[in-house]
Amino acid sequence: MSETTTNAGRLDAVAPAIELNGISKAFGPVQANKDISMTVAKGAIHGIVGENGAGKSTLMSILYGFYKADSGSIKIDGVPTTINDSHDAIAAGIGMVHQHFMLVDNFTVLENVVLGAEEGATLGPSLRKARKELKRLADEYELDVNPDALIEDISVGFQQRVEILKALYRQAEILILDEPTGVLTPDEADHLFRILRNLKEQGKTIVIITHKLREIMDVTDSVSVMRRGEMTKTIATSTTSPEDLAEAMVGRRVLLEVDKKPAEVGETVMQIKGLSVTDVHGVKRLKDVSFELKRGEILGIAGVAGNGQSELLEVISGIGAATSGEILMNGEAIDISPKANAGMRRERGISHVPEDRHQRGLVMPFMTWENTAFGYHNEPKYSGKFGLANQKYMKQDAREKMERFDVRPPIPQLVASHFSGGNQQKIVLAREIEHNPDVLLIGQPTRGVDIGAIEFIHQQIVNLRDAGKAILLVSVELDEIQALSDRILVMFDGVIQGERLPENTNEGELGLLMAGVDPEANS
Amino acid sequence: MMDFLSNDLLQLSDSAVRNAIPLLLACLAGLYSERAGIFDIGLEGKMLVAAFAAGAFSAIAGMPVADGGWDMGAWSVWIGLGAAIIASTMFSMIHAFASITLRGNQLISGVAINFFAAGITVLIGQYWFRMGGQTPQLREGQRFEPITLPFAESLKDVPVIGEIYHQLISGHNIIVYMGFVIVALTWWVLYRTRFGLRMRAVGENPGAVDTAGISVVKLRYSALIITGILCGLAGAYLSLGTAAAGFGKDMTAGRGFIALAALIFAKWKPISAMGATLLFGMLEAIGNKYQTVDLGFIVLPGQFMQALPYILTVVILAGFVGKAIPPKAGGEPYVKER
Numbered sequence: 001m002s003e004t005t006t007n008a009g010r011l012d013a014v015a016p017a018i019e020l021n022g023i024s025k026a027f028g029p030v031q032a033n034k035d036i037s038m039t040v041a042k043g044a045i046h047g048i049v050g051e052n053g054a055g056k057s058t059l060m061s062i063l064y065g066f067y068k069a070d071s072g073s074i075k076i077d078g079v080p081t082t083i084n085d086s087h088d089a090i091a092a093g094i095g096m097v098h099q100h101f102m103l104v105d106n107f108t109v110l111e112n113v114v115l116g117a118e119e120g121a122t123l124g125p126s127l128r129k130a131r132k133e134l135k136r137l138a139d140e141y142e143l144d145v146n147p148d149a150l151i152e153d154i155s156v157g158f159q160q161r162v163e164i165l166k167a168l169y170r171q172a173e174i175l176i177l178d179e180p181t182g183v184l185t186p187d188e189a190d191h192l193f194r195i196l197r198n199l200k201e202q203g204k205t206i207v208i209i210t211h212k213l214r215e216i217m218d219v220t221d222s223v224s225v226m227r228r229g230e231m232t233k234t235i236a237t238s239t240t241s242p243e244d245l246a247e248a249m250v251g252r253r254v255l256l257e258v259d260k261k262p263a264e265v266g267e268t269v270m271q272i273k274g275l276s277v278t279d280v281h282g283v284k285r286l287k288d289v290s291f292e293l294k295r296g297e298i299l300g301i302a303g304v305a306g307n308g309q310s311e312l313l314e315v316i317s318g319i320g321a322a323t324s325g326e327i328l329m330n331g332e333a334i335d336i337s338p339k340a341n342a343g344m345r346r347e348r349g350i351s352h353v354p355e356d357r358h359q360r361g362l363v364m365p366f367m368t369w370e371n372t373a374f375g376y377h378n379e380p381k382y383s384g385k386f387g388l389a390n391q392k393y394m395k396q397d398a399r400e401k402m403e404r405f406d407v408r409p410p411i412p413q414l415v416a417s418h419f420s421g422g423n424q425q426k427i428v429l430a431r432e433i434e435h436n437p438d439v440l441l442i443g444q445p446t447r448g449v450d451i452g453a454i455e456f457i458h459q460q461i462v463n464l465r466d467a468g469k470a471i472l473l474v475s476v477e478l479d480e481i482q483a484l485s486d487r488i489l490v491m492f493d494g495v496i497q498g499e500r501l502p503e504n505t506n507e508g509e510l511g512l513l514m515a516g517v518d519p520e521a522n523s
Numbered sequence: 524m525m526d527f528l529s530n531d532l533l534q535l536s537d538s539a540v541r542n543a544i545p546l547l548l549a550c551l552a553g554l555y556s557e558r559a560g561i562f563d564i565g566l567e568g569k570m571l572v573a574a575f576a577a578g579a580f581s582a583i584a585g586m587p588v589a590d591g592g593w594d595m596g597a598w599s600v601w602i603g604l605g606a607a608i609i610a611s612t613m614f615s616m617i618h619a620f621a622s623i624t625l626r627g628n629q630l631i632s633g634v635a636i637n638f639f640a641a642g643i644t645v646l647i648g649q650y651w652f653r654m655g656g657q658t659p660q661l662r663e664g665q666r667f668e669p670i671t672l673p674f675a676e677s678l679k680d681v682p683v684i685g686e687i688y689h690q691l692i693s694g695h696n697i698i699v700y701m702g703f704v705i706v707a708l709t710w711w712v713l714y715r716t717r718f719g720l721r722m723r724a725v726g727e728n729p730g731a732v733d734t735a736g737i738s739v740v741k742l743r744y745s746a747l748i749i750t751g752i753l754c755g756l757a758g759a760y761l762s763l764g765t766a767a768a769g770f771g772k773d774m775t776a777g778r779g780f781i782a783l784a785a786l787i788f789a790k791w792k793p794i795s796a797m798g799a800t801l802l803f804g805m806l807e808a809i810g811n812k813y814q815t816v817d818l819g820f821i822v823l824p825g826q827f828m829q830a831l832p833y834i835l836t837v838v839i840l841a842g843f844v845g846k847a848i849p850p851k852a853g854g855e856p857y858v859k860e861r
Contacts, residue, residue: 066734066859087736102731104724105851115724116735118717126717166735 015078095167186511266295300485355443422453543804567779568640573758578770612751626856
């Protein structure tokens, strides 16, 4: 018996790092993973792509022991391994960087690294050892972090490094990263990829889950595509293209480029002059922001999340108040004091598709026909006899909107939470666009939306522009900004860091602006 | 003036310490629970059952066999203490089961424990002793006696230091000294041990603990066992270590809630918890010593003076004393995201 094991051990010098066989997992009636088999070669960077809810994160959570598979088996380095919890996964040399970082905010970097990997009952020796080890890892992999800094004081890019360091400190040979670039600037993402290539050279195996096809093409050796819980395709990256991958993800040909003709820009509808916002903590969120918005154009606002874009949308849409500055709509000032509200904006022809559709776009437990009327429910068309709501009309109106915006299934009686992210977004868009606004504010139009629906939503936005409306688009997805915008403003730390035309700029330049560097200032 | 310093202040401080001890122990009990992410408004109830169990079992253990007792002599008080710890820990485990295993609402579970304790103690007390819910008066061997520290008598007349040593430091019972040792121990556990690191982490971000391969459930249960033990000590002190010498209906008198206020005031830190509870103890001592205070233009009635600790509680809980940030994951049952 022991002989066969040693023999197997010797053969395994070339065994794949990860071998999944027939993994299935159901959450109640939802089959998240169906009979999935996948192999990842040792020392490779392997990508897993798929739409939201395709089962990528579930599969990796099973590998990391966060969930238990209903059936199927796992081999690590050719050795059959049972992974019941994260403890087993760590013991098998697997480390995971979760999409939402698993860090304790008021602990130091050092304490976070040590947590769960302590040497003994008292902390002193563990902390001393970790400090030494972190230094070594920092030198080896370009992973510099101050071990005594508190997590809440460092940027997300650094927090991610701490997560990677946590895995390396536990001697992970396999590193799983779940949507690692979602919160990073292009520059930080590049640094991350350098680190990953570095780790690969040291013989580590890396699995990266993402929905960004360009990253897959850039950094991976091989890629697997998941759709509706199944693995539809595994292929060497060099032999595929983004178009093929998108097709495998959605199950049909999709247009990755937005089809749009040049903008026919009209007169100015909205002027923002010297807008500043100071929040309740006295922090300046928006600093003297000025720009103009014209009919028939899509003005894109790029930037890493949290650099004042949300506050800008809040003030223009009437949700928040400005500390100073003014907003002119068709030359007339609008109220930006705390007395203003979103309803007053709607009367002035400003509609808003909020960034957070669960919090602000929809009332999740309410039915679609109620949601499609919200904000406009006082309009005469919705009122019936005795001042009551005309439910019959509201339902009919909702059904028409759902059909025009391809919401599936188009049943007004379904509650909002029933729908997928893409369909929810279409419901919000239908409500706001059908109201025929002069200005449409859109925040993160395709966050949590699958590729098929992204195509549709982008087309609706372009159509609205072509109908001569002004659109202010805020998105943290640089690809989206570049594809849709006729003009791009980049925000950093509450300031407009620069303005560019999409045809005269590139991702590198925009990335620098997003990081607060002005590339022209140097030259 | 000299008189005030040497007598009144010493006396006040001495009773402040006595008043503070049950608060301190309960406050530390709450600290373990809340640092692990489980809100505990059931400190009051746990103290009450502990006080009852201590009074009842110490009394029974000390009774002669002929009267239905166990005739344990000087061991009785320790039987009482053990019973207090067991009773309080059982109640703490009910809270743990409801809020960790069943993922119930921690506040509701805590309220239920308080009501349950208030009822069950009187019910069983009446059934066993037929004294209207009280337990029999405890005699020597059934209660904790003051301990005279070495040299206390001989140093008594040394000015200041001797007086402080004799009156303030010496002459308390064992639980008082344990209380202060537990403060230091808690600090050490919290900041210098693996258990403390994990416990603090689980109260801030249980996901981080879970993904590090540590059981969130086990950690939280461990913390709540400690909470049970400390509430047991706090309750036992009330019936075995004070002049009451026995259990009386509702004898905790809101101390569990005052301890909770002190915990918030102390920002969930052990050393500050000691300071906060000593402050409450001092207010109580002042209220007891000066029944009415004539300020010249107004006479403060005794009721006002006695209400001082409770007034401070309200002020603290209303958030007038600085901003206190509780452990981030507190009150939320841990569910793996899906």
